[in-house]
Amino acid sequence: MPRLSSGILLFRRAPELQVLLGHMGGPFWAKKDEHAWSIPKGEHGPDEDAETAARREFAEETGSPAPEDLVPLGVVKGSKTLTVWAAEGDLDAEAVVSNTFTLEWPPRSGRLQEFPEIDRAAWFDLATARTKLVKGQLPFLERLVDTA
Template sequence: MPRLSSGILLFRREPELQVLLGHMGGPFWARKDEHAWSIPKGEHGPEEDALTAARREFAEEIGSASPAELIPLGVVKGSKTLTVWAAEGDLDADAVVSNTFDLEWPPRSGRVQQFPEVDRAGWFDLATARTKLVKGQLAFLDRLVDALA
């Protein structure tokens, strides 16, 4: 059974088309920037509706409810089957507050620490977003442009 994940790509049109991305939290991503940002998303089981999971994950990772109106951007299959919707909206990226996860760090230390799933968020024009977004999610930027055309 493939791992399932769902998310919401928030966009705004002013001053130009921009998308909100979250920088992945935790020690592995701490010093990475290029291809270390993600669409707010998360895993869910096959019994959970993908849209319900996308809304939940957006709220958990961004700290804000997702907009009501969503545009389906489809599915990309890779290491996970990722389903994404787009939503127009605007929020203060500096005010994003994410939930946390537990991780033994340093490895094999026996010490469990908490890290935010998203340690910061930012608005990016599409050209910049292509350098920030993890490669497996890049197709959603093109799908967003097509959906808005």
């Protein structure tokens, strides 16, 4: 069974169409910038409603509640089946506080360390977002343009 993930792509229209992305936390992404940013999202089980999971994950990864009104952007299948909604809103990217995950680091050291799921967030215009967002999530930017 494929792994399921759901998220919310927050956007604003001023001064131009921009999206909020989170830089993936942890040692694997620490020195990467291009294609190292993500829509706030997370995994869920097959028995959990995808929209409910998207709302929970948005809150966990940004520290802010998910917006009420969501517009479905559909599904992209890759290593995970990712379902995303868009929501118009504004959020102070500097104030984003993410939940954490535990990882053995360095590998095979026996030491467990905690890392934020998102170590920082920022607003990007669509051209810049195309260079920042992980490649598997790029279709959602085009879908946003079609719906926004």
